[in-house]
Amino acid sequence: MEFTLITLLNGMSYGLLLFMLSSGLTLIFSMMGVLNFAHASFYMLGAYFAYAISTKLGFWPALIIAPLVVGVIGAVVERYGLRSVHKYGHIPELLFTFGLSYVMVELVQLVWGRAAVPYPIPAELDGPLFTLFTTTFPMYRGFMMLIAILMLVSIFLVLTKTRIGLVIQAALTHPDMVEALGHNVPRVFMLVFGGGCALAGLAGVIGGNAFVTEPGMAATVGSIIFVVVVVGGMGSLVGALLASLLIGVLQTYAVALDYSIATLFTGLGAQITSQTFGYPVLKLTISQVAPIMPYLLLVLILIFRPRGLMGTREG
Amino acid sequence: MNTLTMRNTMTYKPANLGRWIIWGIFAVILIVAPLIFNKGASLSILSQIGTVMIFSLSYNMLLGQGGMLSFGHAVYSGLGAFFAIHAMNLATAGSVWMPVTLIPLVGGVAGMFFGILFGYVTTKKSGTTFSMITLGIVELVFACSLMFPEFFGGEGGISTNRVYGEKFFGITFGPQIQVYYLIAFWLFISTVGMYAFTQTPLGRIINAVRDNPERVEFIGYDTQWARYLTLILSGFFAGIAGGLSAINFEIVTAENVSALRSGGVLLFTFIGGVGFFFGPMIGAIIGVFLTVMLSDFTKAWQLYLGIFFIVMVMYAPGGIASLLMLNLRVAKYGKFRRVWPHLWAVCAMGLVTFVGAVMVIEMLFHLTLESVNGTEMKLFGFMVDTAAPSGWFVAATLLAVGGYGFWHAKKTFQHVWGEVNTEIEDLIRRAEA
Numbered sequence: 001m002e003f004t005l006i007t008l009l010n011g012m013s014y015g016l017l018l019f020m021l022s023s024g025l026t027l028i029f030s031m032m033g034v035l036n037f038a039h040a041s042f043y044m045l046g047a048y049f050a051y052a053i054s055t056k057l058g059f060w061p062a063l064i065i066a067p068l069v070v071g072v073i074g075a076v077v078e079r080y081g082l083r084s085v086h087k088y089g090h091i092p093e094l095l096f097t098f099g100l101s102y103v104m105v106e107l108v109q110l111v112w113g114r115a116a117v118p119y120p121i122p123a124e125l126d127g128p129l130f131t132l133f134t135t136t137f138p139m140y141r142g143f144m145m146l147i148a149i150l151m152l153v154s155i156f157l158v159l160t161k162t163r164i165g166l167v168i169q170a171a172l173t174h175p176d177m178v179e180a181l182g183h184n185v186p187r188v189f190m191l192v193f194g195g196g197c198a199l200a201g202l203a204g205v206i207g208g209n210a211f212v213t214e215p216g217m218a219a220t221v222g223s224i225i226f227v228v229v230v231v232g233g234m235g236s237l238v239g240a241l242l243a244s245l246l247i248g249v250l251q252t253y254a255v256a257l258d259y260s261i262a263t264l265f266t267g268l269g270a271q272i273t274s275q276t277f278g279y280p281v282l283k284l285t286i287s288q289v290a291p292i293m294p295y296l297l298l299v300l301i302l303i304f305r306p307r308g309l310m311g312t313r314e315g
Numbered sequence: 316m317n318t319l320t321m322r323n324t325m326t327y328k329p330a331n332l333g334r335w336i337i338w339g340i341f342a343v344i345l346i347v348a349p350l351i352f353n354k355g356a357s358l359s360i361l362s363q364i365g366t367v368m369i370f371s372l373s374y375n376m377l378l379g380q381g382g383m384l385s386f387g388h389a390v391y392s393g394l395g396a397f398f399a400i401h402a403m404n405l406a407t408a409g410s411v412w413m414p415v416t417l418i419p420l421v422g423g424v425a426g427m428f429f430g431i432l433f434g435y436v437t438t439k440k441s442g443t444t445f446s447m448i449t450l451g452i453v454e455l456v457f458a459c460s461l462m463f464p465e466f467f468g469g470e471g472g473i474s475t476n477r478v479y480g481e482k483f484f485g486i487t488f489g490p491q492i493q494v495y496y497l498i499a500f501w502l503f504i505s506t507v508g509m510y511a512f513t514q515t516p517l518g519r520i521i522n523a524v525r526d527n528p529e530r531v532e533f534i535g536y537d538t539q540w541a542r543y544l545t546l547i548l549s550g551f552f553a554g555i556a557g558g559l560s561a562i563n564f565e566i567v568t569a570e571n572v573s574a575l576r577s578g579g580v581l582l583f584t585f586i587g588g589v590g591f592f593f594g595p596m597i598g599a600i601i602g603v604f605l606t607v608m609l610s611d612f613t614k615a616w617q618l619y620l621g622i623f624f625i626v627m628v629m630y631a632p633g634g635i636a637s638l639l640m641l642n643l644r645v646a647k648y649g650k651f652r653r654v655w656p657h658l659w660a661v662c663a664m665g666l667v668t669f670v671g672a673v674m675v676i677e678m679l680f681h682l683t684l685e686s687v688n689g690t691e692m693k694l695f696g697f698m699v700d701t702a703a704p705s706g707w708f709v710a711a712t713l714l715a716v717g718g719y720g721f722w723h724a725k726k727t728f729q730h731v732w733g734e735v736n737t738e739i740e741d742l743i744r745r746a747e748a
Contacts, residue, residue: 035443081629088632090443091384095585096628098386098578102621110618110679223454223574226447234444280465288462295455299436302448306439 002133007252013141015248016148017210020203021221022228022240023155024196030235031172031192033090034082037097040222041104042197046070046204047213048112051119059122067201074197078190101218109215116214144206151199152241168192227294231301233311242309247294254290338507345499349492358491359563364603365498366559369505371584371595371602373552376509378581379589380518381545382525384446385437386577387453388553393572394429394456395422395554397467399561400475407479415477415488419501419558426554427547434546438539441528453574460569472568475561488562498559505552510592512548521545579606582624588634597635615680619673641736648742650735657728664720670695671713678706 025039046066053062077100085096120126121140128136159165171178171188179185211217228247232239262282301308349358370392377383399422406413413421437448460467467473478489486493512518520541523531528538561567570576579602587598609616631638645651678699681692692699699706 029443033443035447081625085629085632091382092628092632094384094443094446095581096625098581099621099625099628102578102582103618103625106615106618106621110615110676110683113683219574223450227451230444230447230451280463284462291458292455292462295451295458298448298451299455302436302439 002135003256005132006135006137007256008249009137010141011249011252012245013145013148013248014252015245016145016152017203017207018221018225018228018248019241019244020148020151020207021200022225022232022244023152023237024199025225025229026232026235026237026240028193028196029229031168032189034093034097034193035226036193036196037094037222038077038101038104039097039196039200040218040225041101042070042074042200043204043207043221044108044213044215044218045073045104046201047119047208047217048108048117048204049201050205050208051112051117051213054119054122063202063205066205067198070201070204071194071198075190075194077197078193082193083186083190101222105215105218112215114215116212119209119213121209140210144210147202147206151202155199155237164188164191224294227298230298231294231308233308236308236310239308239310247297250293250297251290254286254293257286260285260288341506342503345503348499349495358495360603360607362491362495362498362563363560363607364599365495365502366556366563367580367583367599367603368596369502369559370553370556371580371587371599372506372509372592373549373556374580374584375589375592375595376512376545376549376552378584379594380513380525381521381542383438383441383542383546384581385449386446386574386581387437387449387451387456388549388580389574389576390433390453390456390572391426391429391550391553392422392557392560393567393576395426395557396561396567396571397473397557398422398425398554399558400473400567401466403475403477403479403561404473407476414480415562416497418562419555422558422561423551423555426557427551429554430547430550434543434550438542438546441538441542449577450574453572453577456572457569457574460572467569468567470569472566472570474566477562477565494563498563501555501559505555506596509552513592517541517544582620586624586627586634588636588638590633591636591640594634594636597639601635613677613680614684615676618676622672644739645735648739650739654728654731654735657724657731660724661721661728664717664724666717667713668717668721671710671715671717674699674706674710674713678710 021039021043025036028034028036028039049066049069050059050062053065057065081096081100082093085092125140125143127139129139129142130137157165159169167178167183168188168191171183171185175185178188208217224247228240228243231247232241232243260283262279263285265282348361352358352361370388373392374385374388377385377388399418402411402413402421403415403418405411433452437445437452440448461469477494478487488494488497520531520536524536524538524541531538531541557567557571560571583598583602584595585598586601587596588594605616605620609619613619627634633641642651642654645654674695678692682702
């Protein structure tokens with residue numbers, strides 16, 4: 001019971017972090033049709049900026065400034081990079097962001113070096129939030145969940161209640177009509193791209209010290225957020241939320257479980273030795289299989305529900 | 316349609332002399348290349364170029380001909396390489412009969428098998444979703460490679476010895492030159508095979524699937540089936556490349572099935588040019604040179620590769636091959652004289668900017684990564700102190716002057732270039748009419 005609850009909470013906080021990343025990706029994708037391959041690089045950039053700012057000004061200013069800086073960089077990339085590639089079609093756009101992810105990792109190494117940087121959790125948040133039976137739940141995990149939920153609510157409010165949100169929603173489906181009504185659709189695109197990157201940057205600020213801030217951090221989450229977007233259904237925010245939570249919880253549970261098919265058979269009374277047929281597969285524990293879980297889920301979803309959990313269209 | 320017109324469309328064509336000449340030249344180049352470049356490591360570089368050529372040509376079957384942007388093509392070549400190396404080890408142990416000459420075929424069949432397996436899932440989608448799924452598949456296989464050390468060899472990989480079995484006309488495949496000729500032989504066969512593929516009905520319909528899938532559906536073809544078949548064939552050739560690299564390096568590690576390797580072939584193929592059949596071959600040459608030679612000179616070579624790639628995507632999406640062919644067309648119509656002064660100006664200014672950028676990057680790298688050993692470094696033959704402002708000043712001036720000049724020269728160049736090409740297209744249209 002204790003294990004189940006704590007793992008569920010940990011999984012949720014990881015899942016919410018994934019959602020902070022995939023929400024921006026989904027927004028950008030559904031609006032511009034661009035899959036931002038460099039999205040995880042903006043996450044990394046957010047963490048590094050937060051580290052740089054927190055050494056000078058402290059964590060709380062970094063929480064505000066770093067995402068803003070990342071958002072501005074994202075908007076500049078859209079305005080001067082993506083927009084000029086747009087005329088060649090979607091594949092060159094994807095290639096452009098792919099090249100960008102390559103360059104950004106190298107630039108980060110150029111400035112901050114190849115090793116991980118010491119980006120600590122702020123002292124105010126360093127400690128237990130509550131104790132469940134015998135296990136303590138760290139305060140910072142709770143803070144991560146709080147930020148993610150605040151962000152989720154504010155995206156929802158911005159998209160449904162404000163004027164710019166309505167324009168964005170309209171531009172999703174009928175960009176020509178919105179343009180004819182006198183709105184600057186390219187500027188809306190730039191805003192959305194910058195906003196999505198800022199969300200990734202925010203995730204970096206709070207994820208960078210929860211995990212580790214190093215040049216490889218973009219690659220670690222990069223592939224998983226693509227899985228989230230496909231599993232949730234291309235362009236669906238609700239789907240992205242469900243898929244992030246699912247994958248977060250699934251992976252956190254899997255890492256903690258030390259059972260294999262061999263243990264199951266032995267429990268049933270069968271004799272399993274290294275001579276048994278298929279032993280290399282049978283002896284794998286669930287925690288060893290954990291890294292491939294998201295990808296297996298992706299394959300299964302594609303076979304049984306090709307449009308994703310909440311997707312509306314077949315792509 | 317009556318029988319007469321039917322007979323007319325099926326007229327016999329005489330031997331295509333031009334084609335024979337081109338393939339003949341290609342074969343001669345393959346035979347002569349190691350005799351010209353016979354110094355030091357050039358033979359191993361040539362062998363490497365050969366395998367990467369097959370790999371990127373097979374990749375272009377997807378990207379260039381099918382419009383399928385795959386982030387996971389290394390899966391097929393890498394698994395092909397693993398099967399090839401296990402076949403070699405089994406043959407050494409004497410449990411199966413398999414001469415080294417046919418080992419690439421083992422890789423090819425393995426690549427094809429995994430093409431059948433994974434392609435069924437990936438080709439269910441096209442466009443952007445396809446790209447994401449291929450990324451998922453490559454991560455899946457890579458994660459599996461650490462789970463099954465029995466097959467993938469864990470961190471150290473699987474190694475082998477390519478010299479086994481009886482000598483065949485005195486060929487043992489011990490010396491690198493014999494391996495080179497083996498690779499050249501398979502490169503020639505695979506290139507012919509992949510070129511022939513572009514001429515088959517499937518090869519033509521996959522072009523149509525790339526350009527307008529909806530219309531292809533309307534004329535009665537299954538686009539998913541066409542993509543699936545193309546992917547299987549592409550996996551076969553990628554597997555051959557993997558088998559050859561297993562023979563060449565005598566070691567295969569998990570890195571061979573990684574997303575990094577897949578990204579590399581994507582970069583090289585695109586830089587070479589996806590619009591022409593021979594584009595990826597240029598890309599392979601450039602790619603191997605960049606990874607092998609440039610990494611000796613500078614630590615920042617991946618940054619240069621990335622920037623080069625972005626510049627190509629933004630300004631020359633057709634790659635090097637299209638730049639060559641467009642200039643060739645201008646020269647063919649005798650208008651090159653009007654273009655070249657502007658072209659020269661653009662190139663010169665680009666070079667100045669490039670030198671400035673290289674200075675900045677190298678000095679930054681030195682400052683952040685190697686400043687423990689002193690702030691001075693050697694750059695283009697001069698000693699530069701990265702802590703003093705003079706070097707930075709020179710670099711900034713070069714960047715500013717070059718950047719401004721480039722921007723200025725580019726405008727006039729684009730104008731003249733557009734004019735010339737419109738005239739040429741006019742001429743072509745008039746010739747057709």
